[in-house]
Amino acid sequence: MNMLEVRNATKTFGSLVAVNGVSLSVAAGELRAIIGPNGAGKTTFFNLITGFFPPTSGAILVEGQDITRLSAQERVKLGMARTFQITEIFPELTVHENVRIAVEVGSGFALRPWIGRDAAATVRRATEETLGLCGLESKAGRSVGELSHGDQRAAEIAMALALKPRLLLLDEPTAGMGEQETYQIAGLIRRLHKQSNYTIVLIEHDMRVVFNLADRITVLDQGALLADGTPQQISENPAVQAAYLGTAE
Amino acid sequence: MSTTTIETVLKAPTERRWLPAAIVWVVLLSAPLWLPLVGGYTALASHVLVMGLVAMALNFLLGFTGVMSFGHAAYFGLGVYGAGLTLRYISNSTLLALLFGILLGGLVGTVLGALIARRRGVYFAMVTIAFGQIFYYIAYSWNSFTGGYDGLRGFSRQPLHFGPLVIDIQNNGTLFYYFVLAVFAICIGLMAFLLASPFGRTLIAVRENQRRARFLGIAVDRHIWLSFSISCYFAAAAGALYALLNNFADPMSLHYSLSGEIVIMAVMGGMRSFWGPLVGAAVFVILQDYISSMTENWMSCIGLLFVLVVMFFPRGLLGVLQRRGSP
């Protein structure tokens, strides 16, 4: 059974067709990259998967369960976590607090007016582990709004990880980053994939990152599926080269 | 860095956290002693506590959930009427009046909150104002029950009976002040407790970033609704105390202009700080008390205060202090 399966998803806004009958299967433990030129409908596709809005038609399944009509919160409970193209964090809180909130919500404490000593200790341990995984221990006490762009991205990924997701969706994790920061984030994603065995779907512009990390690549163009395959297959696909790689930056 | 460093990093700010609280409690507990020396009077101090409580209740929503209600006078006022009507028609127990006041305002807030909670931003504010006014007109129009425009008279807070012990808060203003302070302390304690809990942190998460909160799996609408409801219970508690303070209830305690005053108290004191609204309420109530005796143009002074706070002290009094205090 596939971790994620999208069947024929379509999303229209008025007369504009943003995503047009795209299907996709992601196996457990796979790292899938979604690429495509600007306006190809990548983020809209992501939003369909994560429940930002419902698809106009088509179905979305996680581990065989149809989640097409579920709300974003419910999808999170089924093990889906995402980051955004423009970092979404809690800017006035410290890194530690950001991650702790995610850990607590992920542990089902969102409505708890109190937690026991043991649970609190578990939360603290999980928070510190996640911070460690993302290389943020040294910045734990700083307000996340003050951090560098790369660290903010890392913090957002840490929050997603704190939910202990089975499926992690990253929307352009290296967008707007310098060389050093890109390298740092790519390293983090690789660790998550290779060492922690997360199933990851990411949208990415940086082709070095994509071809370095991805097990398989899906190419979207003008809202439709253009190609799907291993990095090797994609780089050799003439249609992709014509539509995308040839015109890439 | 090791985890112990994280601990120390986190502890540094908490270490002094007892200090503001300690100052507040010392000031409040000793108020009847020093107040007459500076030209105040006990009823004024009780009034400050009541408005401080409702401003902090509002700030539970405004400052800690990031949602702006401009109709909180309605739930405050329902607390006023709940307590007043109880004393007038049901029972002469002060504590029962307090309880019924809290329940009336809180339950109505809970029900309406379910309707309101899906709105956002300025529309949320607009709907809260309009819904709040419903109760103003009910109190205003229902002469036979609420006394209408004339207000509800003919009730009075009663001494407290604890077995053989009788505390005469009816005639002794200072004892009543301490009664208000006790209720205030319980409410504030509950609020602080909630805010320090995982639930409280999810509210702050909603304040900081609703999109992120939603994609962490927080049911944002439900949390706003809960926060709104909780805030209404505390606002109603303040209202019930207000009824006991004045032995009187009138429709203006439900009017949106009071809502505006509550918001300015919270903002003036500093909506990001726990104690800010209390400071704001103290400044506002005392200023209003003096200015309205000094000039016919007190409305301009209050209006100017609103404008000045918005233009020059948007972070509020404590917000300014906090910023100075931190490096």
Place this chain on the structure above:
Amino acid sequence: MLQLVLFNVTNGLIIGAFYVLMALGVAMILNLSNVINFAHGNFLALGGYFAFVLTPYIGFWGALVVAPPLVAVIGYLIERVMIRRVYSRDPVYSLLLTFGLAFILQDACRYIWGTTGLPLTVPASLSQGISSELFFITGYRLFMMAIVAIAVIGLFAFLRYTRMGVRIRAGTLDLDTVAALGINVRLLRSFNFAVGIYLAGLAGVLAGGQIGLNPNMGDDLLMPAFIAVIVGGVGSLTGTLLGGLLIGVASALTTVFFPSAQEAVIYVIMAVVVLIRPRGLMGEEGMLT
């Protein structure tokens, strides 16, 4: 009885016309600038008082033409100097700001023109009932209806057919895109604010002729205006128009049966609408979040 009800429907339309004039201004400012203008009723009063001051020199007709733009200029200046600065902040600040302005403007009117009501004299030709059967439709009321109708048609035409109007409508839907197209959003908002205030000033002159002037004269119209916006649906000016007329008629009809509830009834209507159609009668989906 039927006659009485019919009378009141007509009368309600007249009251509703006032609500509409107020509510359209409130809605325009709300839609484009995300500001709830608590001071709207005070701009209305200002319009009436300006007309009062001008009438001895240029007559009622002159005042009707000159006073509203004067109020709009004051509104424009206030927007430039104060309100503009809080657009980028949490909406709580703009609310508090207009709330404070309402206090100041009301007090200023009282300070300058006194607490006692002042009459705004309308031409004698307008002050008679049109017939003994339809005594409650005075010439002045017909005149008010006509002016309100002209103002509303003018506003809709402005929004549809002028470049500025089209930009305002576009900005209401998606301000970021409008800004990205290189349109001066600051200017657009200032202008839009002034147009909203103009409507309030116009309502003030008309109301002054009807009920006279006093510093609180706009207060009673503010909440109905808010409710007209909510009932009609935030974001839809047509909805606001309908909402205003609806609550005007409902309020007048209630007066027939249960006069002390004439104010409460408009809140009941709002509650019912919000319950059944959360977006209001004509509200659009994107507008509420």
Place this chain on the structure above:
Amino acid sequence: MAYRILPAIGRRTLIKGGAALGALQVASPYIISARGEVPIKLGFIDPITGVLSALAASEVEGAKLAVANINASGGVLGRQLELLVEDSANDVGTGVQKARKLIDRDKVDGIFADVNSAIAYAIAGVTSEKGVFHIVPGGHTDPITGKDCKWNVFRICNTTTMDSAAISATLVKKFGKRWFFITPDYAYGQTLQEGFVKQLTAMGGTYEGDKLPINTVDFSATLIKAKAYKPDVLLNNMGGLAQINCMKQFTQFGMQKDMALGGALFELESITSVPPEAQTGWWTMEWWWNQPGVPHVAEFVAGIKKATNKPASARHWFGYVGVHSFKLAAEAAKSLEGIKMARALEGLVLPPEVALQPGKVFFRTGDHQLMPSIFTGEAHPPKGDPANVFTIAEAIAGETAGGTVAENGCKMTYPA
């Protein structure tokens, strides 16, 4: 709002400089003790803002004139008077708070409040709780000196029963027995309409009416209803600005052709604010400035004119009599103690320079209600003097109009 009237300064300077001095005084409350004498503080609460503000302003002016006169002639018990004016903003809750402030903070020896019956009524609750001597200059609702009478509360203006009884027979005789009421929905309006209805039904009349919010601006809906009822008389019981607006719309609708106007009160401040065609109807007038030959009246009218440049109205007289009553009570009791003053004022007859009208004017012992003459007459557009807008037809002794203490339901009890 405190124009603190300081002793021994000319009246005009006082009124102008009052506000500034008041401000000074808050800063240094003991500035006066330097003169070796602490003044007697009187708290005056009235709706300086809101629809009744014109009436409130007159009451305050009358009280100020009295304070200035009294201070100029040696004060009360050898001490000067100081008037602290507070705005109740026509809001009951605000009024109650101001009363508590004046009593708790300023430690006033007497409270004067309020034009608005509801506020007066509510403040009476506070003053009796605190045992402070309280005079109601201009709040008319019955229970204040009726079933809710209090030992410490005295009232200058008439009860609504007195006012309605005085004019009812005239209205029936002149116009007919089919009446339509437009009544403000609060304490004053409710008891006033009750009073009228009692009189009218006793005379076999019928009625219909609307009770409207006190701040009502648009009366058209109710006026349409009134027109459909085809009454002989329309009783406009609204107060202040609301009454004025109602009158204007009445004449706009041309309804003066169909029915007569009348009612309990159409005060000088209001008559002069409506268009000439609305200056009409038969009304009760509680005091009138034009009483040729009655001693001291001209003096008082000139005093008010000099201080305020306005014609003296009943409201001026209420404020004036209120402060003088305080003085008379204190001097008769030789004390400022509330209970002694209350006892001393019971049955006290006002001297002519305070009464300012013919006949015996006194505080009735059983309910603390002042019993003056009640004037009825007709309003009309100004004749000569712009303030000459009312002609007295009859003066009725208050006591005959008002009903007995027992009828009104007052059971006066003093604290043990």
